[in-house]
Amino acid sequence: MVLDVWKQIKKQQFAPIYVLYGKESFLINETKQLLISNILGEEESDFNLSTYDLEETPIEVAIEDAETFPFMGEKRLIFLNNPGFLTAEKTKDKVEHNLSRLEAYLQEPAPYSIIVFSGLYEKLDERKKLTKELKRKGAIVEAKKLDEQELKVWIRERAALNSVQIDEDAVELMLTLAGANLFMLTTEVDKLALYVDAGKSIDVHTVDKLVSRSLEQNIFSLVDKIIHRKIDEALRIYYDLLKKNEEPIKILSIISGQFRLIYQVKELARRGYGQQQIAGYLKIHPFRIKLAAGQANLFSDEELTRIMKMLADADFQLKTGGLNKEMIVEMFLFRLQKNKA
Template sequence: MDFKDLIKDLKNRQFKPIYLLHGEESYYIDKISDFIEDNVLSDAEKGFNQSVFYGKDSDIMSILNAAKRYPMMSDFQVILVKEAQELKWGKDGEDDKKAPDPLLAYFENPLPSTILVFCFRHAKFDKRKKTYKAIEKKGIIFESASLNDNKISAWIENFVRDKGYNIQAQASALMAEYLGNDLSKVSNELEKLMLNVKLGQEINTTDIQNNIGISKDYNVFELQNAISRKDAFKANQIINYFAENPKNNPIFLVLGNLNSYFSKILKVHYASDKSPQGLARELGVAPFFVKDFEIAARAYNKEKVFRIISYLRECDLKVKGVEASGNTEQGDLMKELLFKIIH
């Protein structure tokens, strides 16, 4: 079920007796779990009718015994099982007929007045299991998949729009590159940012620099622009800034971003549809950024791009200590890499 549809049903008090929330991305799992915990029962009802278990410290029978209770002075009781991936799930219905699996038996015939929620974070529940199929039949299964890196920028734009703000494409892309696809981390940074920006205002790169700590002048996008123009002076300025601020600009992040950047340039060379719309689809970027990649593709032919990707891998191995680099500082490694890229 879609996240918004699930929340809509919960708001309309259309409950199911079992919810399995699972997947690699914890953001939506936590959002759904928090909504159920905060809104299904009134404060007066929660004392007798809401229980929270943690998988590592709980067992199936304790959870089932709680689930089989009837609510007190309420239409429902809520049982939340957090970190359910740590729970010992039993034999999944494989016991003999004299000792049927109690978990499967409950899932096949759950108590309608109990709302039992399993939060299976950073992992997928095995869809081949009988328990999965039983939940699918009687309850709701929500899978929270990781968002692809090329979709984070659009996610950021939708997030701030839902909060009544707008954000510049450059600013959302900058945040996406630096914060990655951990939606909980991204949303936390956005929430802090919006506390310092007036409602309805367009968020720009200056706001991000002032509130998140990502420099609007010395960042990976400015590095990419300098490289695409073969501006060695500006590129070295940025590399020096990264070396002086390694906490905010870790070399692994820089190398990963440059690898992604040159991989996209390679796609420009091989794209069958080189129209702005076609390249935007191929690269997974907003049309706003297509021109920058076209400029870079003219500066670096296919053969050079292949060599650059090889240089990036060599540098990555040196940083990790797989290939000897002596006592070379990471800043010096980046300068050496930059020279190889531009020349």
């Protein structure tokens, strides 16, 4: 996992070559920042940090840089972005690369330089000799979207990096509030670690008290109250959102999106799809599918169909004017309570 590579970097145990790839750009950027802060001093970045776009610059230019002794420091750090020759995906290369020059460098990397290849590619081309050699000589970081279990490991290990622990129920609540957004999870864990001090533990009460709630998170709570028919509590959350100047049309849109997801998950599960298959088919994080699957069990097909119709009617009223916008969502909530099957 990427955190294993991070631990090595923090221990000043560097590989001569790093290959960062995947669709989770947060992990790639965090790894880059970690390398910069651990390899170069504050004043060294101006002299010993280079960045090349390999869609614009031939690889041999970057290799020549890597073979140049560092100035006023011990190491050179060279970022090579968009190495299209490492993937089978279609890329925008505007130059031809002398890859034999790179292959020769890999046989004897400069001991004073660290090269970091970085690309938002889903996969590397494992068939290529160059890819195999890079995997043999370097450290490979796959920056992929994490599943639920990996996210839990991420939260626990991020807490450990901050010299604190986090209780299991606190991990669950953190995922509920922050979802699969690694940037938000990382920010919140770091904040909580500062609050509880080193050597202590983050509990569920601390998470509930301190974790920031975005519009989506507040509406997640709103939807949860709606689903469990706690309309009074749903209305309180709705009124709080209005006080924060959130637009009723945006609130209704997110509510509609969640009920649409519940409907889709229920239908696909009936057809025999597993949760991982549904996540892949809908291109939605598995954690959200798991939550929707639990919510789907609370509704009959007839109820969901009726609710989707009510939401469509409310959306039409919001977009065509007439009634007060705030009242339209309020009326939907009252109708939902009244129309319970």
